[in-house]
Every structure is written in structure tokens, then in C-alpha cells.
Amino acid sequence: MxxxxxxxxxxxxxxxxxxxxxxxxxxxxxxxxxxxxxxxxxxxxxxxxxxxxxxKGSDGQGTPAGTGSNENGKIGKCRTDELKVTAKDGTVTGDADGTVAVELKNGSGRDCAMSGYAGVDLKTNAGSLSAKRTGEKADSIVLKDGKSVFFGVHYPVNTSGGSGVRITGLVVTPPDETKSVTLNWPGAGSLPVTQGTDSPVKVGPLGSAGQGG
The missing domain is CATH 1.20.5 (Single alpha-helices involved in coiled-coils or other helix-helix interfaces)
Structure with a gap:
């Protein structure tokens, strides 16, 4: 090459x-x-x-916190200041005793719980007269917001023809509360004069008057 x-x-x-x-x-x-x-x-x-x-929510699990309608998911008791308390004559013609139906209406904006008997005192011209419980079974209830529960106050009708004991007011203390509400008395104007220390006025448990009294 x-x-x-x-x-x-x-x-x-x-x-x-x-x-x-x-x-x-x-x-x-x-x-x-x-x-x-x-x-x-x-x-x-x-x-x-x-x-x-x-x-996700603040807890990292996609669920928002604090969505319950009642604190910690528990239903608190009904407070006097959260209840609208009213009373009306609930006497049925022919009954031996007179009846006043007391309404407790929940205006708290939440559901609340109560049970047992309310405290009831009649104001009279002879002093305060406390109602005694009828002894009926008292159930626990959850009172929905805006709903009402009723109970009855039963008293002897004055048929003596005399002036009797004049009733001037009704004092209601909701169950488990210490604050009271004073109302006008819507029933008969007087009680018969009775002997002894037992109160002739009786109070039934929550729900005893029926819805609407």
C-alpha cells in the first residue's frame, strides 16, 4: 500500500x-x-x-371539630333562665279537685334534660303553702329546643261558702334548680280552711298534666 x-x-x-x-x-x-x-x-x-x-380537618382526619349541638356531646340540664314558665286553669268539669296545668317551654336554643318533680308553692294571705308530691313515677326526659312539658297542680275546691284561704300567686322551681319563677294564680281564688299541717295541694311529675294540660 x-x-x-x-x-x-x-x-x-x-x-x-x-x-x-x-x-x-x-x-x-x-x-x-x-x-x-x-x-x-x-x-x-x-x-x-x-x-x-x-x-383535612385540624385533627388530620378530615372531620371538623366541635360539630355537636351540645357541649362534649352531652345534654345539659334545663336551667330556669332558659325556660318559659306559664300556668293555666286545667280543671275538668265534674272533678272533685281543681287543677292548674304548668308549662315549661325550652327556649335555650339547645336540647336539655330534666327529671322528677318541680317545686311548687302557693302564695296565700295566710303565708306560703308548699305542694306535696303525688308519688307518681317520675321519668327523665330530654326536652327539645322549642318544645314544652306540662305537669299538674291539684288543689281542693272551696265549697264551704266562706272566704277560705285566698291564693295570691304561684311559685314554680324547675327540677334540680334553685331559681324560681312567680306567676299569677289562674285557678279558683281560694282554698277551704283545713285542720292539721298536711298540705292539701299536690303536684304531679313532669308530663302528668298531658300535652296542653
Whole structure:
């Protein structure tokens, strides 16, 4: 082989080798570029997870706190200041005794609980007269907001023809409360004069007068 032909062959081999080397470099760069896609997708997934976490409640469980209508999920007792207390004559014609129906209406904006008997005192011209319980079973109740419960106050009718003991007012203390409400007395104006210390006035448990008295 002549010297010129040998030089031409070496130059051609060098060009081919360089071309192959450049192709390999391009393939390497292309692989590196494709390899970056999974990382970007992972970042997007992480960002999405952050949004999901932010959408959850403050307790991290997706449930808002403090959604109960009563504190700590418990129903508190009915307070005197949260009740509208009224009374009306509930005497039925033919009954031996007179009856006053007392209404306790829940205006607290929440449900409340009560049970047993209310305290009842009659104000008279001879002093205060406390009603005695009838002894009927007293159930516990949950009084819904805006709803009422009734109980009865029973007293002897004055048929003696005399003035008797004049009633001037009615004092009601809701169950388990110490604050009272004083109302006008809607029943008969007087009680018969009785002997002894037992009160002739009786009070029934919550619900004893029936809805509406």
C-alpha cells in the first residue's frame, strides 16, 4: 500500500470512529433526559398529597371539630333562665279537685334534660303553702329546643261558702334548680280552711298534666 493511500485510510477510520463516538454521546444524553421524567411525576404526586392533607380537618382526619349541638356531646340540664314558665286553669268539669296545668317551654336554643318533680308553692294571705308530691313515677326526659312539658297542680275546691284561704300567686322551681319563677294564680281564688299541717295541694311529675294540660 502506498503512503498516500495509507494516510487516506487512517483519516477515514478516524472519521468513522468520531461519528460513532458522537452517536453514543447523543444516545447517552437522550437517556439522561428521559430519566428525568419520573422525578417530575413524583414531585407532582407529592404536591397533590399536600393538597389532600390541607383539605383535612385540624385533627388530620378530615372531620371538623366541635360539630355537636351540645357541649362534649352531652345534654345539659334545663336551667330556669332558659325556660318559659306559664300556668293555666286545667280543671275538668265534674272533678272533685281543681287543677292548674304548668308549662315549661325550652327556649335555650339547645336540647336539655330534666327529671322528677318541680317545686311548687302557693302564695296565700295566710303565708306560703308548699305542694306535696303525688308519688307518681317520675321519668327523665330530654326536652327539645322549642318544645314544652306540662305537669299538674291539684288543689281542693272551696265549697264551704266562706272566704277560705285566698291564693295570691304561684311559685314554680324547675327540677334540680334553685331559681324560681312567680306567676299569677289562674285557678279558683281560694282554698277551704283545713285542720292539721298536711298540705292539701299536690303536684304531679313532669308530663302528668298531658300535652296542653
Amino acid at each position: 502506498s503512503g498516500n493511500r495509507r494516510k487516506a485510510f487512517l483519516v477515514s477510520a478516524a472519521l468513522v470512529g468520531c461519528t460513532m463516538l458522537m452517536t453514543a454521546c447523543q444516545d447517552t444524553n437522550s437517556g439522561a433526559s428521559q430519566g428525568s421524567s419520573p422525578a417530575a411525576s413524583s414531585d407532582a404526586s407529592a404536591a397533590g398529597g399536600g393538597k389532600d392533607s390541607a383539605a
